Amino acid sequence: MGLLYNIFVAFFSSIGSFLFGYDSGIIASVITMPRYAHHFTDNPGIKGAVVSTFNGGCFFGALGASWINDKLGRKRSIQIGTIWALWGCAMQTGAHNVATLIVGRVVAGVAIGILSMTVPLYNTEVAPPQIRGFLVGVTQQMLGIGFIVANWVGYGCQFIDGDASWRIPLGLQMVPAFLLLVGVQFLPNSPRWLLEVGRDEEAKQVVYKLHGSTPQAKEDADREYHEMYQTIKAEALVRSRSFRDLWATPAMLRRTLVACGVQVFGQFSGINVINYFGPQMYAGLGITGGRALLVQGIYGAIGPIANLFFIIFILDRVGRKKPLMFGAASFVVTFSILAATVASFPPPPPDAPPDFPVNVTGQRAGIAMIFLTSIFFSLSFGPVSWVLASEVFPTSTRSIGTSVATCSNWAFNVLISQVSPLGMTNTGWKFYLVFVALNAADFVLITLFFPETKGKSLEEMAEVFGDNVDAKKVLDEHNAHEKESQDEKIDDA
Template sequence: MGYEAKLVKPAIKVATFLDKFPKIYNIYVVAIISCISGMMFGFDIASMSAFIGIKQYRDFFNSPDSNLQGIISASMALGSIFGSLASSFVSEPFGRRVSLFLCAFFWVVGAAIQSSVQNVAQLIIGRFISGFGVGFGSTVAPVYGSELSPRKIRGLVGCCFQFSVTLGILIMFYISYGLHFVNGTASFRIAWGLQIVPGLVLILGLFFIPESPRWMAKQGFWDKCESIVAEIHAKGDKDDPDVLIEVAEIKDQLQSEKDAKAFTYADLFTKRYIGRTTIAVFGQIWQQLTGMNTLMYYIVYIFKMAGYSGNTLLVSSSIQYVLNTVMTIPAFYLIDRFGRRPILLIGATLMMAFQFAIGGILASYSEKVDSFEGDTTIRLHIPKSQSSASKGVIASCYLFVVSFASTWGVCIWVYCAEIWGDNLCRQRGAAVATSSNWMFNFAIAMFTPSAFKNITWKTYFVFATFCGTMFIHVFFFFPETKGKRLEEIGQMWDAGVPAWKTAPWKPTVPLIDDDNMHEKFSITHGETGGTSSKSSDGASNNAHAV
């Protein structure tokens, strides 16, 4: 008996318990609740970036050098690597909601440890535990959203995760900014303790949102699956054409997979799945190699290089977080209007230009120093006599953030959740892709302080080169997924369509004729209505009736 088969009964008990509570089926409310996990990530980024340059933090932790600060910042990402890989072992047998519950639980525990911190070791442990929880949330929340949302707004719903990250950064940065006026350790302890709040809100919200219908179907609960799809797509109308087609495609997909062996991580690298695995993994890697998290974690260092200090530094930094949040909103419209490929290509081009601009201005106008205001990580800064150059660096940083927020920041989470196509590989594939994101997040958090110290302005040229490389990769290998059902995306991979020809591609034999679907499904739906919730044969008959 396989691992998942042994856990069927416990999974049923967990799902039954959670389903005793009344449910919210508004897809936007469901997305907001599940994406609180993204807000947690944002809280963590801001609560660290706002304090690394202030006196209270540096005095209590004995002014961490560039290597130690890199370890402190990266410890959260390290925990997230393990959390994202572990998520599929929970999400597959127990459901998406249980994974999100563990996300919130570990986050709360980690935040409590951080708020009571006594030394660097405890801070690192607390951040690692919080990161383990974020790894669950960042893997499961985008997949959960893609499985629940109607295809026409799947991009918009997927944007909620990244928007919640940016909103979390903004909220926590201003909280931290206010608290930095508090003397002593209370300044950062209160900020880190407040991180518990979104974790508790997520735990409460999970009792009132439905399970993924695709997960329900995989467990054999067809009636539950159909009810959830009907509530989400048509306010409970099971005769609605969109409901009929969605349920039929899920049944058809699962029927084709029922005789397959238990899907493992190794299967992601077989001939059939290696293409989509490579794209999803590199999509997440490239997002990190844009250099965005260099500006998120270490914005204080960058503005010091530009000659800013004190309150002026923190206020100027906060503008970046406002832009990051506000410019995420246009992506809600753009991603489903213009598609994933154009957004990724334009974003890579703009980010490359602004990274070269930051590095070029620093190379031309900055002066070498041994330290800046006692911080040995800063080895160059622009003198006050070159105020125009300082403003140029800040403007380039702001424009870079705008470019990232409206393109790669949002799009890649949506893209990597839907690119898999079929149900068989989606959760484990998303786990591998998200863990890749966290691996490079960890590497960049470790690398950046030392890079600022040793290669200074050349750091930005490194990231600019990566942006140029990702443009080429996207153009030749990233297929378009806009407007396609998840099951159609799987067909597209099997057909081997070149990436640049995928936007207009349609299945040779469409899954369903949308124009006449209601007539075609009236009989089929009548059959499904009397099907036992655990009958795989019934699912098969209904699927083939399509």
């Protein structure tokens, strides 16, 4: 089936990322709706809790996803995530008090934690190395599309009179969850996981299916399967499932720091401040009400367009490191200008009359910086963070390593989502200077310590990090030991 089948698998499995993007985007609209505020509360601390408790659930979902992935495989893990999503989204939709809403957010967060760890891991393990950046980058693409849909659903639903204005957008989360629950059953298992659990012939057939039916494709499939088989079987002989393996050697420690670092630095980009609290940021520029939701809807369409261009034409050509350096440097510039704009052109006071003069030039400059931040994120950390975090680990620790890296993402996501509304309310433009400093530090760390991994197969990553496992030697020693044991049993008999 070849390339088209690979693309289909990547896009369909990434419905889990669409759900991630929709949930992140829809809550930014819902918490600004008048009917939501009337039913619950407009308190900034409660708003932050509604967002951050979801992210806390994501942390624990990602943490437990490692065990589920190793025991049940990638497909079953995705299905378990969708079941949690249906449960949590149903609770949110029918919530009559803040407690029920928050519990529903936590449960849905567990679902997104499982999916946010498993989907890029699955796509990494089924993708050929030449286009792995593109296929894993689809994760970010679908996340962005989910965000677009959420913003426009939120914008349209604000005109509904009654609680349906916020219940409908929350309830729509169940549609992609159900579609993925049913449809993922028809996708192939990860061939690398199949080899781990001893289903070797099934793994070989999956590799053939992913490569296609031409003679050259079959030859490539045989070569990839042989390399995959030797490395995974060798790693299986020496593997353990301890977290300590992630820092057991200098090379493994570097892998772990790179994977966790790229996820944390993605949060330091400040993108989720815009995603979760964009309307509040626009209020700081004097844009409120329906206009803020409209701008947020337009903002949501910018990133996915840039991301699609990047993953198709750039990511697998220029690699991982240069885009990350570009992203960190660009965020220093955009947040510096945004801080200066808000400081120079403060918004009208809350009791200002409708005809109060507003600096339109300042508004446009601030919106431009917010939009540019989204574009630059989609050309750097957006897709690269998911690719790099899931491709640097060997098979023996890939599941647990990807889990820890994703947990790092969600831990800092919780922090930023909780403090951001308070920070913007209490410190105004000075809050943006935090991201100027963080991204300046990120640029230095990426330049000095991050490796380049483009074009490498997952089994070749050992060479990049300097912990090369001689798979043939390990297997030969194991087979020799097994033969000696069998000979001894024959002699004893």
